[in-house]
Amino acid sequence: MNYPIYLDYNATTPCAPEVLEEMLPWFSQHFGNAASKYHPYGWVAEEAVEKAREQIANLIGARSKEIIFTSGATEAINLAIKGIFEVYAGEKQHYITCQTEHKAILDCFEELEGKGASITYLPVQRDGSIDLDTLQSSIRPETKMIALMWANNETGFIHPISEIAQIAEEKGIIFFTDAVQAAGKIQVSVKGIHLMAISAHKFEGPKGVGALFIRHNHNLPKPIGQISGGGHEKGFRSGTLNVPGIVGMGKAAEVKQGMLESEFSRLSLLRNQLEEGLLQIPKTHLNGSQEHRLPHVTNISFEGVEGEDLLRKVCMKVAVSSGSACTSISPKPSHVLKAMGLDDYLGRASLRFSLGRQTTEQDILDSIAWVRKSIKDLRGQ
Known part of the structure; x- marks a missing residue:
């Protein structure tokens, strides 16, 4: 064509040539299940997954144990938002997001509204920016999360993430960011962020694999897993790991960082x-x-x-x-x-x-x- x-x-x-080359052996020669703990096929696969976890953590300034693999950013977003909603089940809940977020975010919050949560959708100015004073004034005692994307997928506008993170930290609120369009394209850091979604195919990795950063050693809660069955990924996301895709995502993170x-x-x-x-x-x-x-x-x-x-x-x-x-x-x-x-x-x-x-x-x-x-x-x- x-x-x-x-x-x-x-x-x-497109997958970077280096990424494709790195992935190929994991479809055939190294085909083991990373959850197989009693023989070399599983050990080798698990080692490859952990290497990729470290490569991805390095891209965003995280620790490898804070990276949870998913099927993509949409799943990571659902895990972050719905998982936190379940943590606070039975409580009055309020969330703050923005009118220009990706539909994966907006649809999740629409679903939470149907379950009783209150959502504030911040307006934007002509350039796509939010007013930080409006953000501040929107916070309530029952606010559980601020969810704002790092960079807009349609206009490329970059939100002032460090300032938003500081507001969230001062108020003791979870800050979740969809960094899908930013990671691998500009320098990003998880400093001050509690949850971050990224996707491999946006930075020359394969489709069908993404990750959710979940901050450890913090007093704010972690999300409850949305997929049950086996307790994979520390219970956050059950299911056999996509080893070739994860290896490709790790290699893509390494290549793009350079x-x-x-x-x-x-x-x-x-x-x-x-x-x-x-x-x-x-x-x-x-x-x-x-x-x-x-x-x-x-x-x-x-x-x-x-x-x-x-x-x-x-x-x-x-x-x-x-x-x-x-x-x-x-x-x-x-x-x-x-x-x-x-x-x-x-x-x-x-x-x-x-x-x-x-x-x-x-x-x-x-x-x-x-x-x-x-x-x-x-x-x-």
């Missing part, structure tokens, strides 16, 4: 080049802030075109998205852009461009040229 230029790295990334600085600079330059070229098209607008954002993401709205036509036309030669890959089947405007104040029309006529390790300058030049032509054709100019 003649694939288009790929500028949808926030949806998923190139954070260089890729940040390279992708920032390419993203800015793309952004400048696209914003020269009349009646185009940057959605979000030019500051405090991931280095590889831009989100731009195009006046005078229908959103579905725009996406179909551009994707003929440049693979992009109109929002989160998890909700891209929906014709509705992005809930993120709507919360930022865009009307439905512009929200539907917005595209997210996200760059990655394989993106070249020629890709950027070709993408600018194709989007310009697409807009011109759609506007009938």
Whole structure:
């Protein structure tokens, strides 16, 4: 197949060659179950899992015993939120999150609302930022958790995590962050954070594996496991471990840690080049802030075109998205852009461009040229 230029790295990334090479033996030669404690097949698999646990912990500044493997970020998010809700069962419970969170977060809280929890959904300003004074004033005696993403998946906006962590620490509240779009792309640290979700396929690891950081040696509670059966992962997540995927996630964490600085600079330059070229098209607008954002993401709205036509036309030669890959089947405007104040029309006529390790300058030049032509054709100019 003649694939288009790929500028949808926030949806998923290709496995790095180093990652694929590291994974292959664990499908065949080293096929043991990491829970098999009485023979070398299990010992070797368990050792590989623990090595990966250490590699992932190093990426986010954690200790290896604080990493719990899951099937991906969505499961990690469910474990974090629903697991804490169960800890406080029978108590009055309040949670604070944000209108622009990923649907995995918002859907979890909607479910908790149906079970009696009270949820505050913080509004955002035009650039996607929250007001920290509003966050402070939203805290109640029964507030159990603040759940705010590290970086937004649609605009790349980075929340002030250290300030939020300090607020949570001062109030004695659990701080959970969805760091899926940040880990492996910018420097992250678990300092002041109690729970953090990450996903391998967002930083050149395989799909189907993720992790939840759970802080140890702290007086705030840990979540209750949501999957029963065998007590794997210290009882937080039962089920046979995906050893090849975990090995791949560990290798990806190691590889990305070694190139954070260089890729940040390279992708920032390419993203800015793309952004400048696209914003020269009349009646185009940057959605979000030019500051405090991931280095590889831009989100731009195009006046005078229908959103579905725009996406179909551009994707003929440049693979992009109109929002989160998890909700891209929906014709509705992005809930993120709507919360930022865009009307439905512009929200539907917005595209997210996200760059990655394989993106070249020629890709950027070709993408600018194709989007310009697409807009011109759609506007009938």
